[in-house]
Amino acid sequence: MLPPRILRRLVLAPLVIVVTVFMLVTLPFWLVVTAAASLRLPPPQRRGLRFVWFGMAWLTLESAVLIACLWLWVAGGARHQERHYDLIRWFLSKVYAAAVRTFRLTLDVQEPEPTEEERAARLTRPVIVLSRHAGPGDSFLLIYHLLELYRRRPRIVMKAALQYDPSLDVVINRLPNAFVPRKTGQEGVIEEIRRLAATMGDEDALVIFPEGGNFTPRRRRLAIRRLEEKGLAEEAERARGMDHLLPPRPNGAIAAIDACPSADVVFVAHTGLDDLITIGDVWRKLPFSAHITAKWWRVPAAQVPHTREDRIRWLYDHWEQIDAWITAQRLPVGEKGPQAGRAG
Template sequence: MLPPRILRRLVLAPLVIVATVFMLVTLPFWLVVTAAASLRLPPPQRRGLRFVWFGVAWLTLESAVLIACLWLWVAGGARRRERHYGLIRWFLSKVYAAAVRIFRLTVEVEEPDPTPEERAARLTRPVIVLSRHAGPGDSFLLIYLLLAVYRRRPRIVMKAALQYDPSLDVVINRLPNAFVPRRSGHRHVVEEIHRLAATMEDQDALVIFPEGGNFTPRRRRLAIRRLEDKGLTEEAERARGMDHLLPPRPNGAITAIEACPTADVVFVAHTGLDELITIGDVWRRLPFSAHITAKWWRVPAAEVPAEREDRIRWLYDHWEQIDAWITAQRLART
């Protein structure tokens, strides 16, 4: 059970700062111990030093964000959204830079060449972003791209347990986002999506992961069986044809479109670290150089189907397109 907000502020937030100071003071010890332990492993598996460096960098940035949030609160700026979006942009930019240096991360984004009309519309209307959900840190990478590269103000529905992270807890709760308890059910998630979509302005971007979770073969089988049990034979058959994605749950996306009919829809695909789902996977199999390829497709609001059944087929059409793109990317790497 998540502790009350006042307890999280008084205990968890200071604890991060104390842990940061401790790690910085004892860093030479951890580097020596990790280096000694890594000598017994082959070079591709010597990830300990990189994880220590990244962990210290993350804690330091978390502490900086918490101190900045405290200053904003004292100075009366706790309700100023642009300052908090700027703070998140700074944090994610530094995390991204650390990942580039420490894990040799490279990100390649394929995007269509916009027409002059599309280029002018990019920041004059809101967007609904529908992204696949796979691999570590995909949410952070997507939010970083939206904030730092495309200058958007993202909104997202997240699991309530993420509030155990003090910086997320403080900053995200000061912005138009939503945390939902684990047992709240899909209906509550959809209600929060409607609330966030209905109040979007020109530079806002609502981020939705229609799969509802990371892809695994077991989850794929269960999702197909669930569609069959509901009598959705067409959707089940189309889901069987997708090798890398879970079938999309349409209610959230359709609710967002209905709540904000002027928004363009952006479909996002990415691949590169798909098979690294758990922390154990990352520890055992993170490559020496990490490369992520992403691609997005933009659908103007006027081209979004009007009827619900047509929207579901349209959503599956794009999901099949993403699946085919992932297949092509993996074949290109072999």
């Protein structure tokens, strides 16, 4: 059960700063111990030093964000949204830079070159982002690029348990986002999506993960079975044809479009670290260099279907396109067909 907000502020937030100071003071000890332990492992498994270094960077940045939030609160700027978006942008840019140095992370975003009209529209319309959900850090990378590359102000519906992270808890609760408790039903989640979409301005972006969770073969089988039990034979058949994705749950996307019909819709695909789901996966399989490829398709608001049935088919159409793109990305370079680079 999540502790009350006042307890999180008085206990968890200061605890992060105390732990950060302790780790900084004792960092030489942890580096020596980790290096000694790594000598017993074969080179591909010597990841300890990288994890210690990245963890230290993360803790330091978390503490810096918490101190900045405290200063904003004391100075009366706790309600100033733009300052908090700047703070998130700064934090994510530093985490991204640390990941680049520590894990040799590279990110390739494939996007068709926009026309002048499309470039102007990007600055004058809200967007609804429908993204694939797979692997660690996809939300982080997506939010980072929305903030840094596209200068958007992202909104997202998240699990309430994420508020155990003090900096996330403080900053995100000061901005138009939503944390939903574990036992919240689907209708409650959709209502939060509808609320966030209805109040979007031209610089805002609502981020939704229609799959509802990370892909696993078991979840795929269960999702297809649920579609069959609901009598949705067409959707079940199309879901069976997708090898890398869970079938999309359309209600959240449709609710967002209904609440903000002026918004363009952006579909996001990514691949590269798909097999790294749990902390154990990250520890066992993280390569010495990590490469993530992402692709974005933008659909102008005028081209979004109007009826529910047409929107569901349209959503599955794009999900099948994302699945085909992922398949193409996993082929050897010489075998990649036109789908790998098609703008869509």
